[in-house]
Amino acid sequence: MSEKLNLTNSQKIYTEALDFCPGAIMGIRKPSNFVPGEYPIFFKSGKGMRIWDVDGNEYLDFLASYGPIIIGHQEEEIDNAVIEKIRTDSFCFNLAQPHQNELLRLLQKHIPCAEMGVLVKTGSDATSTAIRIARVHTGRDMILRCGYHGWHDWCIAVKNGIPANCYKDVDGFHYNDIDSLKKKLEEYKGKVAAVITTPIGHELNEPIQEPQSDFLNKVKELAHQHGAVLIFDEIRTGFRMSMGGAQKYYKVTPDMAVFGKAMANGYAISAVTGKREVMMSLEDKHAFISSTFFSNSLEMVAAIATIKFLEREKALDAVWKKGETIKQRSMAAIEKTGVNAFFSGIVPMPFFTFPKDSDDPTDKRYRDRRVLFFTELVRNGVFMQPFHHGYIGYRHTDADIERACSVIEEAFAVVAKAIP
Ligand SMILES: Cc1ncc(COP(=O)(O)O)c(C=O)c1O
Numbered sequence: 001m002s003e004k005l006n007l008t009n010s011q012k013i014y015t016e017a018l019d020f021c022p023g024a025i026m027g028i029r030k031p032s033n034f035v036p037g038e039y040p041i042f043f044k045s046g047k048g049m050r051i052w053d054v055d056g057n058e059y060l061d062f063l064a065s066y067g068p069i070i071i072g073h074q075e076e077e078i079d080n081a082v083i084e085k086i087r088t089d090s091f092c093f094n095l096a097q098p099h100q101n102e103l104l105r106l107l108q109k110h111i112p113c114a115e116m117g118v119l120v121k122t123g124s125d126a127t128s129t130a131i132r133i134a135r136v137h138t139g140r141d142m143i144l145r146c147g148y149h150g151w152h153d154w155c156i157a158v159k160n161g162i163p164a165n166c167y168k169d170v171d172g173f174h175y176n177d178i179d180s181l182k183k184k185l186e187e188y189k190g191k192v193a194a195v196i197t198t199p200i201g202h203e204l205n206e207p208i209q210e211p212q213s214d215f216l217n218k219v220k221e222l223a224h225q226h227g228a229v230l231i232f233d234e235i236r237t238g239f240r241m242s243m244g245g246a247q248k249y250y251k252v253t254p255d256m257a258v259f260g261k262a263m264a265n266g267y268a269i270s271a272v273t274g275k276r277e278v279m280m281s282l283e284d285k286h287a288f289i290s291s292t293f294f295s296n297s298l299e300m301v302a303a304i305a306t307i308k309f310l311e312r313e314k315a316l317d318a319v320w321k322k323g324e325t326i327k328q329r330s331m332a333a334i335e336k337t338g339v340n341a342f343f344s345g346i347v348p349m350p351f352f353t354f355p356k357d358s359d360d361p362t363d364k365r366y367r368d369r370r371v372l373f374f375t376e377l378v379r380n381g382v383f384m385q386p387f388h389h390g391y392i393g394y395r396h397t398d399a400d401i402e403r404a405c406s407v408i409e410e411a412f413a414v415v416a417k418a419i420p
Helices: 008-020 076-088 099-110 123-138 180-187 215-225 245-250 297-315 315-336 365-379 399-420
Strands: 044-047 048-053 058-061 117-119 142-146 170-171 192-197 229-233 256-259 270-274 342-344 351-353
Touching: 008 192, 058 297, 058 399, 076 297, 076 365, 099 117, 099 270, 099 297, 117 123, 123 256, 123 365, 170 180, 170 229, 180 192, 192 215, 215 229, 229 245, 229 351, 245 256, 256 342, 315 342, 315 399, 365 399
Parallel strands: 142 170, 142 192, 192 229, 229 256
Antiparallel strands: 044 048, 048 058, 117 270, 256 270, 342 351
C-alpha cells in the first residue's frame, strides 16, 4: 500500500470547528462522505486543476468543487473580469445592471429551450423558481420529479425539519423507467404542473445512466399529453456535456431547463431558461421571485467570461477528449485486474462503482474494495469522491491525465491483490 498522508492540520481545524459549527462541516463535504482518516478535510488553494490542502498535500482535482470548476481554479481571464468589475463599477446596486441582458443573450444563443431566462444564484434557487413558474403557468400543484434538485423543502430526500405540507404535492418516478412516470401521471391525472428530471441519471452512489430507448423523448411526450411542463435539471450537465447542455446533445428540447455550476467557473450563479410562453407566466400571472443578491453582477460577469472562454477555446471538446482517455484506461484496468468494479458516466463525468458480490449482508468485500481503491487514489494525489461521479476540467493537462490513469491502474492492481 502507498504511504498515508500527513493530515495533521486538517484534523486540528476539524476538531476546532466541532466547537462552533454543528458537525464541523455541512452537507456533502463532511469527512464521512470520503474515506475518514485518509482524505483531507480542509483545502487551502487551487490553480488550474491542482488543489492543495492545509497540510500542503497536492492533488489533481477530479471533483471540481462538485461541478462548478469547468476550466480551472484561478483562471485569470475570468477572475480578471470580476476584479475589473469590482475596481471600476462595483456590483451591488439598487437597480439591475445591463450584464443580465448580455448573459441571457449568450444563454439564448446556446441553449435550445432558452427563449427567455431569469438569473438567480444557486441550483436550488433555480429548480425552485422553475417549479413556481410551472405551477403558476398551469394553475396546478403536483410535481413529478426524478433526481437530486437541491436542498429545498419540496424536493430534498431527508425530511427532518420539513412539514409534510411542503412536499405533499411532490412525487417521484425512476430514471429510464417510463412506466413509473406513466403510472404517476395516471394517478394524478389533470393535477400535474411539471415533470422535472435530470437528463442523465446520477443518483448518489448509483452508477450514472444515460437515457435508454428514447427515454427523454418519451418523457416529453407523456408530460405534454398530460398538460404538464417538462423541465430538465441541467445543473450538472449544463456547460459541461455541451454548450447547450444535455438537451442539445440528445436533441430533446424541454419547455424549461435550469443551469448553474459550470456556467461561471466557480462563481455562484444559476439560470432558469425556457419557452417564452411558459416563462412569461412569471410576469403575466404575477409569481414573485426575488432576492437581495439575485441582481448582483459579479457572477454575471464571471458567467459571461466563462461562456466566451468555453466558446473560443472549444473547451468542452477538449474536456471530452481528456475524459475519454480516463474512461478507456480505467475500463482496461478493470478488465485486466478482474476487480468487481465498473466504470459508468458520461465521459466528462466519470464514476467508479464497486458492486456487491452477493446478497449476504455480512459480505462487505465490495465496501473494502471501494475504501482501498479511493485510499490509494487520494494517497497518490488523485482527488475523487467514493460516492459521487467525478468531473474533468479544461486545465487538466495531458500529463495530469496520464498520471491519473497510472494511479487508477495501480489502485485497481492493489485492490485485486488485497481483495480478490
Ligand atoms: C442536478 C442538480 N440540481 C440541483 C442542485 C442544487 O444546486 P445547489 O447545490 O447549487 O443549490 C444540484 C447540486 O448538486 C444538482 O446536482
